[in-house]
Amino acid sequence: MQRIGLVILSVLLGFSFLTQAxxxxxxxxxxxxxxxxxxxxxxxxxxxxxxxxxSFIQPSFKxxxxxxxxxxxxQSSNIxxxxxxxxxxxxITYSYILQPKHTGxxxxxxxxxxxxxxxxxxxxxxxxxxxSGSLARQRQQTQQPLDPFDDPFVSMMRQRQAxxxxxxQPQSAQPNQKQQSIPEEEIKTDVGKDLFIxxxxxxxxxxxxxxxxxxxxxxxxxxxxxxxxxxxSLNGFWTQDFERPKGNIAPTEEIENGKKxxxxxxxxxxxxxxxxxxxxxxxxEAEGTARIISKTRQRNPFADMFDDPVFQQLGSLMMSDPFFxxxxxxxxxxxxxxxxxxxxxxxxxxxxxxxxxKPKDFGNAVGQFTISGKVxxxxxxxxxxxxxxxxxxxxxxxxxxxxPNLNLPNGLNTYDPQIIDTITxxxxxxxxxxxxxxxxxxxxxxxxxIPAIPFSYYNPQTSSYVSLATTPVKIHVEKGKHYNQAVTKxxxxxxxxxxxxxxxxxxxxESKPLFYTIGxxxxxxxPLFAFIGLTFYKKREDELSKDAVKMRNRRANKVALKxxxxxxxxxxxxxxxxxxxxxxxxxxxxxxxxxxxPLASLSKEKAFDVLKLKNVPLDLQQKxxxxxxxxxxxxxxxxxxxxxxxxxxxxVDIISKLEETV
Amino acid sequence: xxxxxxAGNRKSNLWQExxxxxxxxxxxxxxxxYEQIASxxxxxxxxxxxxGNVYYKLNKIGEAVLNYQRAIRIQPSFQEAKDNLExxxxxxxxxxxxxxxxxxxxxxxxxxKATFSGFWAALSLLFFLSSLGIVTMQRLGKINFNxxxxxxxxxxxxxLFLLFAFTSAHRKSEHNTAVVMKHDxxxxxxxxxxxxxxYIPEGTTVIIEDEQKDNLQIVLPDGxxxxxxxxxxxxx
Numbered sequence: 092m093q094r095i096g097l098v099i100l101s102v103l104l105g106f107s108f109l110t111q112a113x114x115x116x117x118x119x120x121x122x123x124x125x126x127x128x129x130x131x132x133x134x135x136x137x138x139x140x141x142x143x144x145x146s147f148i149q150p151s152f153k154x155x156x157x158x159x160x161x162x163x164x165x166q167s168s169n170i171x172x173x174x175x176x177x178x179x180x181x182x183i184t185y186s187y188i189l190q191p192k193h194t195g196x197x198x199x200x201x202x203x204x205x206x207x208x209x210x211x212x213x214x215x216x217x218x219x220x221x222x223s224g225s226l227a228r229q230r231q232q233t234q235q236p237l238d239p240f241d242d243p244f245v246s247m248m249r250q251r252q253a254x255x256x257x258x259x260q261p262q263s264a265q266p267n268q269k270q271q272s273i274p275e276e277e278i279k280t281d282v283g284k285d286l287f288i289x290x291x292x293x294x295x296x297x298x299x300x301x302x303x304x305x306x307x308x309x310x311x312x313x314x315x316x317x318x319x320x321x322x323x324s325l326n327g328f329w330t331q332d333f334e335r336p337k338g339n340i341a342p343t344e345e346i347e348n349g350k351k352x353x354x355x356x357x358x359x360x361x362x363x364x365x366x367x368x369x370x371x372x373x374x375x376e377a378e379g380t381a382r383i384i385s386k387t388r389q390r391n392p393f394a395d396m397f398d399d400p401v402f403q404q405l406g407s408l409m410m411s412d413p414f415f416x417x418x419x420x421x422x423x424x425x426x427x428x429x430x431x432x433x434x435x436x437x438x439x440x441x442x443x444x445x446x447x448x449k450p451k452d453f454g455n456a457v458g459q460f461t462i463s464g465k466v467x468x469x470x471x472x473x474x475x476x477x478x479x480x481x482x483x484x485x486x487x488x489x490x491x492x493x494x495p496n497l498n499l500p501n502g503l504n505t506y507d508p509q510i511i512d513t514i515t516x517x518x519x520x521x522x523x524x525x526x527x528x529x530x531x532x533x534x535x536x537x538x539x540x541i542p543a544i545p546f547s548y549y550n551p552q553t554s555s556y557v558s559l560a561t562t563p564v565k566i567h568v569e570k571g572k573h574y575n576q577a578v579t580k581x582x583x584x585x586x587x588x589x590x591x592x593x594x595x596x597x598x599x600x601e602s603k604p605l606f607y608t609i610g611x612x613x614x615x616x617x618p619l620f621a622f623i624g625l626t627f628y629k630k631r632e633d634e635l636s637k638d639a640v641k642m643r644n645r646r647a648n649k650v651a652l653k654x655x656x657x658x659x660x661x662x663x664x665x666x667x668x669x670x671x672x673x674x675x676x677x678x679x680x681x682x683x684x685x686x687x688x689p690l691a692s693l694s695k696e697k698a699f700d701v702l703k704l705k706n707v708p709l710d711l712q713q714k715x716x717x718x719x720x721x722x723x724x725x726x727x728x729x730x731x732x733x734x735x736x737x738x739x740x741x742x743v744d745i746i747s748k749l750e751e752t753v
Numbered sequence: 754x755x756x757x758x759x760a761g762n763r764k765s766n767l768w769q770e771x772x773x774x775x776x777x778x779x780x781x782x783x784x785x786x787y788e789q790i791a792s793x794x795x796x797x798x799x800x801x802x803x804x805g806n807v808y809y810k811l812n813k814i815g816e817a818v819l820n821y822q823r824a825i826r827i828q829p830s831f832q833e834a835k836d837n838l839e840x841x842x843x844x845x846x847x848x849x850x851x852x853x854x855x856x857x858x859x860x861x862x863x864x865x866k867a868t869f870s871g872f873w874a875a876l877s878l879l880f881f882l883s884s885l886g887i888v889t890m891q892r893l894g895k896i897n898f899n900x901x902x903x904x905x906x907x908x909x910x911x912x913l914f915l916l917f918a919f920t921s922a923h924r925k926s927e928h929n930t931a932v933v934m935k936h937d938x939x940x941x942x943x944x945x946x947x948x949x950x951x952y953i954p955e956g957t958t959v960i961i962e963d964e965q966k967d968n969l970q971i972v973l974p975d976g977x978x979x980x981x982x983x984x985x986x987x988x989x
Contacts, residue, residue: 587840588833590806591799592772594765601796601827604867604922605874614878622885626892 155189300457317379456548458487464561474571486522502535647684798828867925873918880911940979
């Protein structure tokens with residue numbers, strides 16, 4: 092501790108938070124892992140880079156009393172420029188002062204935070220061993236007395252002040268001498284050897300996703316005050332910082348080229364390459380002032396001796412050794428010069444993972460993992476939801492592992508799973524767990540099986556793929572209160588139905604609708620025409636037959652008159668037989684035509700039936716009977732000419748009267 | 754005749770080849786072959802169903818929806834096509850929700866669907882001929898009872914079915930449904946005013962109401978109306 096007195100290092104407070112801004116980290120830290128039951132312990136839950144944080148869920152401290160009644164939070168944010176990107180890092184710390192209730196191995200439960208997007212982050216839990224009595228005093232002795240709250244910055248500031256004081260003493264005794272005489276270039280070359288940043292990686296050739304441990308170290312053998320001005324932008328990597336030792340950053344000693352350096356570990360990160368090819372770790376840069384110690388030739392007793400160029404070099408090496416300088420040469424001049432430090436860029440070859448034997452379900456996991464899967468319940472109704480928790484635990488690129496698909500049978504549905512990454516170990520490898528929570532909603536009652544979830548990872552140590560799988564889970568689903576068949580039927584299928592392979596039947600283009608075809612309308616029109624035609628024909632037929640009756644009716648009178656005229660001639664000639672024949676014919680033909688009775692079927696009875704039907708007056712009927720009878724008897728009996736005249740007038744009278752009535 | 758038979762034979766060869774390519778996950782090639790068969794617009798729902806599947810696999814949502822709709826148009830009872838269409842539509846980003854029809858419009862649409870056109874036409878003709886037959890018989894005096902009421906009812910039914918036949922035939926011959934084929938197709942309120950009021954996602958099914966030069970007036974699934982350029986859509 093005393094030897095570091097000359098070295099001043101100031102590190103930006105935000106430095107330790109300067110990880111990739113996207114990486115959300117939620118961790119719990121206790122001020123001590125082993126306490127007495129009378130001691131108090133401070134537990135800090137630190138949330139980094141959680142955007143839009145909503146709520147902090149206080150864990151239930153079963154084994155502890157909360158001394159600091161309500162949690163007090165401390166918020167800090169840091170804006171820095173990495174490469175050409177502005178990265179904002181935010182961190183919130185919730186602190187509790189806890190007092191154990193009893194002795195034993197007690198557990199500080201993990202806390203949870205929720206952000207506006209609905210993600211839940213969970214911190215790690217802590218194990219604290221509680222013994223009887225108090226360990227507080229012992230611990231204070233082992234720790235830095237000036238460091239009650241374990242804050243590295245505070246302790247460093249105090250240390251720095253102490254160092255400055257010590258430095259001021261020789262400086263005040265020997266005020267700056269000959270400062271201007273020392274050329275700048277010379278200083279710079281000296282500084283480069285005495286003060287530099289070096290980045291070391293444990294391997295240069297890795298596979299995608301394999302862990303690389305990178306350490307950023309500041310080597311110094313002169314007093315200096317340096318701020319980190321630029322951290323490497325780790326493009327192409329997922330990084331996770333290792334836990335740095337608590338409290339004071341104790342430098343280690345390293346011998347380089349025979350010289351002793353104080354080595355400060357600035358940053359130690361686990362890098363996981365995300366793409367293949369050659370990636371570069373950009374240089375880290377720091378700015379500040381360094382105190383150059385140069386000999387004063389006039390007063391230095393060894394100065395002449397070192398005039399020789401060979402010794403000159405040797406001398407400068409010796410001179411710049413702080414140990415040497417401090418003790419032996421009080422006559423040396425000091426000078427603060429500005430320095431800019433830059434590490435060398437480091438080339439890393441990233442090899443792709445071998446494609447041979449690559450499992451189908453490989454989801455970028457590289458490292459060493461174990462898996463487990465469990466459901467919260469196996470007997471549910473359609474109203475419930477099942478929570479399936481898939482847990483990946485181990486070391487490696489946890490954050491980059493893709494959530495596997497569940498491949499649920501039809502009837503079970505799930506949405507995007509909730510993923511919680513918890514990094515618990517940050518010592519030599521990054522380890523922790525990825526908890527993927529699937530919410531499964533059953534839609535249709537029945538018995539289902541959640542198939543085994545395959546998970547495979549690449550083990551870089553054995554250079555091989557390892558395949559794991561969970562055991563399948565059987566689920567029994569019963570009808571719930573809100574089960575609705577109609578809604579369920581509309582459920583969207585998981586994948587499209589396969590193609591149809593039966594031969595094509597209908598190769599012709601779409602046919603015209605029947606409605607638009609001529610044939611269709613023809614089958615309407617043709618019967619209609621047929622019907623109309625038939626109707627007309629029938630009508631004409633009817634009409635034609637009706638006309639024939641009329642004609643005969645009309646003709647009847649004419650024919651009768653003709654017959655009566657011939658009968659009149661016969662009456663003048665006194666041709667008795669011809670006369671009565673003509674009268675008889677006239678009457679019968681007239682009746683046949685007038686009553687529409689064919690001559691063949693005409694008889695006295697029929698004729699009188701029809702006459703009765705036609706309401707011919709009885710006296711006329713009698714007259715007709717008498718006249719017909721007279722004609723019949725006259726043919727065989729002798730008749731007078733007056734009788735003949737009477738018969739003639741009677742016949743004319745009957746016909747004219749019938750013409751009127753019928 | 755031999756020419757037709759030869760063409761049919763060639764098509765069934767193409768069909769088998771395309772199906773094999775599909776099974777080998779060679780969707781690009783399968784799509785080309787299916788489209789070759791489809792170029793003559795055969796009236797087989799299976800072809801359009803498989804085409805839809807190919808485009809679904811190629812993630813061409815618009816084409817997939819179009820072909821599933823064509824398959825359903827030919828064979829409305831094609832449940833697999835309906836399921837696949839629903840699945841495909843669920844993948845449309847910012848899908849416009851369908852407002853749905855009132856029950857009697859749904860009935861009307863169900864009664865007068867395109868595939869029923871032949872049935873209604875035949876039924877209408879049957880009623881016409883029977884009624885005419887009854888009237889003729891009566892005229893000829895072959896039936897004695899008074900049948901005028903029966904024949905009148907028959908003629909009324911004939912007219913009703915004729916209306917159904919007309920509507921469904923109209924539906925069958927007229928391609929007034931279309932699918933938006935371009936991503937975020939702009940729709941404007943006016944023909945002349947090119948200001949777009951909305952952007953329609955690819956794969957949306959719309960009904961065409963009017964046509965003016967290069968623009969079509971469409972009804973969106975949620976009932977909104979607008980004008981869209983012809984090139985943005987494809988009729989089913």
